Amino acid sequence: MKLILGNKNYSSWSLRGWLAAKQSGLAFEELTVPINGAEWDETKRQMGEIQPSSGKVPILWDGDAVIWDSLAILEYLADKVGRDRFWPKDETARGMARSMVAEMHSSYASLRSEMPMNIRRRTPLQNVSEETKGDIVRILQLWAEARARHGSAGPFLFGTFGAADVFYAPVVSRFLTYGIGVPGFAQSYMQAIWEHDWMHEWIGAAQAEEWVIEQYEAVA
Numbered sequence: 001m002k003l004i005l006g007n008k009n010y011s012s013w014s015l016r017g018w019l020a021a022k023q024s025g026l027a028f029e030e031l032t033v034p035i036n037g038a039e040w041d042e043t044k045r046q047m048g049e050i051q052p053s054s055g056k057v058p059i060l061w062d063g064d065a066v067i068w069d070s071l072a073i074l075e076y077l078a079d080k081v082g083r084d085r086f087w088p089k090d091e092t093a094r095g096m097a098r099s100m101v102a103e104m105h106s107s108y109a110s111l112r113s114e115m116p117m118n119i120r121r122r123t124p125l126q127n128v129s130e131e132t133k134g135d136i137v138r139i140l141q142l143w144a145e146a147r148a149r150h151g152s153a154g155p156f157l158f159g160t161f162g163a164a165d166v167f168y169a170p171v172v173s174r175f176l177t178y179g180i181g182v183p184g185f186a187q188s189y190m191q192a193i194w195e196h197d198w199m200h201e202w203i204g205a206a207q208a209e210e211w212v213i214e215q216y217e218a219v220a
Contacts, residue, residue, distance in 0.1 A: 001028040003073075006057040008032060008206040010216050012117040012170035015202060016070035017058030019166040022198045023086060024077040028060075034211040071105050074163055086163040093150040097157070097164045100142050104167040111135035115174045116216045119206040123219070124179035136180060139171060143186055155192035169193050178219075 003021050005014040014032075021028050060067040060076065067076045078086040088094045110131035128136075146157040146164065153159030157168065172193045175182060182190065193199060 001026060002061040003028050003030045004057055004059040004061070005030055005032045007034055007209060007211050007213065008202055009119050009209050009211070010117055010213055011057060012112075012173070013056075013070045014058045015117070015170050015173075016166055017060065017073045018202065019169060019198060020070065020074040020077055020086075020163075021060070023161070023163075023166060024081050025085070026077065026081065032205075033057075070167075071101065074101075074166060078163075086166075088150060088158045088162065090150070093158050096146060096150065097162065100146065100157070100164050101167045103142070104171070108135045108139070111139075111171075111174070114219070115178050116219060117170050117173050118177050118216050118219075119173055119203055121177050121217070122179070123177065125219070136175075139168070140182060140186055143168070143189060144183075147185055147189065155188065157189065161196065165193060169199065 001021070003017060005011065005018060008014065018030065021030075056068065058068070058070055058073060060073045062076075065076070067073050074086060088097055110129060114129060114132045115125065143157060150158045154161075156162065157164040172190045174180070175190060176194070194203075
């Protein structure tokens with residue numbers, strides 16, 4: 001398998017696709033390209049514009065299968081290795097985890113816009129809109145409910161690391177980057193994510209990147 005990723009410092013969707021691939025336990029080759037640069041344009045040309053996707057990252061190639069969109073990649077991998085590797089076994093917990101992942105995948109436009117992922121940066125956000133505040137409160141409510149109802153088996157949202165953590169890991173990064181104050185239970189969860197071996201690997205690669213996207217550095 002081959003996984004095409006964008007800049008590790010900035011690309012939250014790439015992080016989700018990469019964590020899903022790591023969670024699968026399957027071997028894969030990764031190709032990281034600057035998504036706003038000439039190298040990305042050249043990669044698309046070499047691969048026939050990476051059709052049938054829209055040319056966005058992440059993209060998983062597995063033989064004749066081309067899977068784009070991070071949630072589709074996670075589900076494709078879950079089908080290959082067994083869904084219990086990604087989703088809670090308990091039916092009630094699994095339903096909540098799927099709902100949380102779907103909400104993260106389709107919602108929080110204000111948070112995404114005002115708080116772009118930037119792993120290398122630590123800058124308290126000065127101006128937070130009411131919409132983004134609402135997104136933050138909603139996410140913390142979901143984290144609290146998941147941990148209280150289904151998190152007794154470990155430090156992650158549903159105890160052990162799984163699909164929900166894959167999808168909320170970039171939010172942890174955003175909260176750290178912009179100095180978002182969170183309650184103690186959320187601090188513990190964020191620490192568990194940040195100290196995960198796979199996150200250490202991703203963070204190290206992000207810090208080593210030389211690419212800079214100015215629009216993501218100008219957030220104040």
